[in-house]
Amino acid sequence: MIPAVTVNFSELVNKNRSTLALLDDNPGIRLHRRDGEDLVLTTVERYETHLATVSDAHRFLIALTRMKAWRKDVLEEVLPSVYPWVRFLPEPERAEFAAELADLAEAADSIGNQSALPTLVAAWRHTAEIHADPVLHRVLNREYGDDFGEVPEPGAPEAAG
Known part of the structure; x- marks a missing residue:
């Protein structure tokens, strides 16, 4: 469920009443965060119904x-x-x-x-x-035949072959 409205997270912090009022006409609010994953804000009733x-x-x-x-x-x-x-x-x-x-x-x-x-x-x-x-x-799905041997640990010196 992707909410119909997206606002910046800062809108919730700075204008919390008007931002929360958006829940009256929308199933949820997508809160865009510049430095992280976006969040979704919805009511408990809608969330539980969705679950x-x-x-x-x-x-x-x-x-x-x-x-x-x-x-x-x-x-x-x-x-x-x-x-x-x-x-x-x-x-x-x-x-x-x-x-x-x-x-x-x-x-x-x-x-x-x-x-x-x-x-x-x-x-x-x-x-x-x-x-x-x-x-x-x-x-x-190609057959490659012989085994190519052990794979060295990352960072380990390659064996002389």
Whole structure:
């Protein structure tokens, strides 16, 4: 959820009443910080509603992917609607992505922290990008034959060879 209005953090500090009044007509305020990551200011009720909605969506996803009869439909219809790039994944990898997404969503929901989900999705998106590019796919799947030996520790002198 990205708030509709953005103000500089200094506006909150210097004009706190008028800045906070923006919450009356907006779901939140994005506070831009020059020397750090932006912040979002919203009401507790809106925040808790957002968290409950995300949690419900995770549980819905988990339930759908656990149903054997629905698994193929979820893969073929729902995932490409949410993540169009899954069409580049071979069928077995689509199933693996769905299973990992459901498992991680369940685990994340159980601790109330979904921060690992974007990392998983990004990793699978990169995998899809590799499958989408035949040259890159061929290079990354090339057999190189012999092992090239140990890699020295960073900063260690290279062995004479």
